[in-house]
Amino acid sequence: MLEGRWKLDIMFQLFGGHVRRFSDLERAIPAVSQKMLSQQLRQMERDGIVRRIVHPQVPPRVDYELTDWGQSLCPALDALLGWVAARPEAQASETKEPG
Amino acid sequence: MLEGRWKLDIMFQLFGGHVRRFSDLERAIPAVSQKMLSQQLRQMERDGIVRRIVHPQVPPRVDYELTDWGQSLCPALDALLGWVAARPEAQASETKEPG
DNA sequence: CTGTATCCATCATGATACTG
DNA sequence: CAGTATCATGATGGATACAG
Numbered sequence: 541m542l543e544g545r546w547k548l549d550i551m552f553q554l555f556g557g558h559v560r561r562f563s564d565l566e567r568a569i570p571a572v573s574q575k576m577l578s579q580q581l582r583q584m585e586r587d588g589i590v591r592r593i594v595h596p597q598v599p600p601r602v603d604y605e606l607t608d609w610g611q612s613l614c615p616a617l618d619a620l621l622g623w624v625a626a627r628p629e630a631q632a633s634e635t636k637e638p639g
Numbered sequence: 640m641l642e643g644r645w646k647l648d649i650m651f652q653l654f655g656g657h658v659r660r661f662s663d664l665e666r667a668i669p670a671v672s673q674k675m676l677s678q679q680l681r682q683m684e685r686d687g688i689v690r691r692i693v694h695p696q697v698p699p700r701v702d703y704e705l706t707d708w709g710q711s712l713c714p715a716l717d718a719l720l721g722w723v724a725a726r727p728e729a730q731a732s733e734t735k736e737p738g
Numbered sequence: 739c740t741g742t743a744t745c746c747a748t749c750a751t752g753a754t755a756c757t758g
Numbered sequence: 759c760a761g762t763a764t765c766a767t768g769a770t771g772g773a774t775a776c777a778g
Contacts, residue, residue, distance in 0.1 A: 545751085562760055573752055578761060588727055599759040600758080609726055616722045619715035627708055628687055644771085661740055672772055677741060698739040699778080 546572050546580045547589075554590065554606045555614055562602050584610070645671050645679045646688075653689065653705045654713055661701050683709075 549569045553560055560568070565577055581604060584590040589610035595601040648668045652659055659667070664676055680703060683689040688709040694700040 566760095574761070575753090575763095576751065579751095594760095598758090600761085602760060612725065613722055616715065616718035619718045623712055623715045626711065665740095673741070674743095674773090675771065678771095693740095697778090699741085701740060 544580050544583065546576055547584060550577075550580060550584065550590070550604075551606065551610065551613065551617070554604065554610070557605065557611070559593075559603050559605045562604070565604065589613075643679055643682065645675055646683060649676075649679060649683065649689070649703075650705065650709065650712065650716070653703065653709070656704065656710070658692075658702050658704045661703070664703065688712075 546569065549572070550565060553565055553568050562577070562581075565581075566572070566574065569577070581590060581592070585592050588607055590604050591607050593603040593605070595603070645668065648671065649664060652664055652667050661676070661680075664680075665671070665673070668676070680689060680691070684691050687706055689703050690706050692702040692704070694702070
């Protein structure tokens with residue numbers, strides 16, 4: 541229950557202390573729907589991974605950023621990415637190069 | 640497409656160079672169905688994470704073990720586990736203690 | 739024992755419309 | 759802009775039966 545295909549995309553947008561508005565994330569992750577973006581952000585907020593900052597103004601503005609704990613996922617994620625990059629098949633065809 | 644709730648459970652059974660039979664894994668992961676166990680093992684084999692060893696005998700016997708690449712996931716997974724264990728809420732209530 | 743095939747229930751997600 | 763509500767759909771996984 542409660543999956544999350546988009547959480548990783550969201551985190552990548554937020555890593556490095558970046559602050560992004562809802563519409564920023566929408567544009568940066570074109571394949572995600574408003575519903576999913578909103579839902580995953582709420583879950584991540586509940587899980588203490590992202591912080592939601594509402595600016596009381598009109599039109600409304602909401603910023604999202606990683607919490608310290610969320611930021612601290614970076615090394616583990618890098619380790620994972622390194623593992624993926626080190627897979628045996630990577631020797632032969634990691635990128636599709638012309639020719 | 641092609642999710643995997645059980646791959647982690649399978650890997651934990653196989654880490655440390657352990658060799659397990661299909662029925663071993665079934666018993667070790669009670670909540671998994673034959674269908675899922677078989678399917679996830681096939682995917683992991685295709686992905687180069689596990690090696691499938693068929694013993695030509697009757698009754699049939701099939702062993703599974705991690706490939707070197709599969710084993711090499713261990714450090715990254717530990718990093719992830721460490722991150723989970725380090726979450727802020729862990730301070731207050733990591734386990735449900737009576738009273 | 740070690741699977742595969744089939745049917746079925748559930749859930750995650752997308753599309754769309756609507757709101758403040 | 760930043761969402762929420764609702765409906766429709768396909769993926770995902772469980773149960774069961776069957777097979778070598």
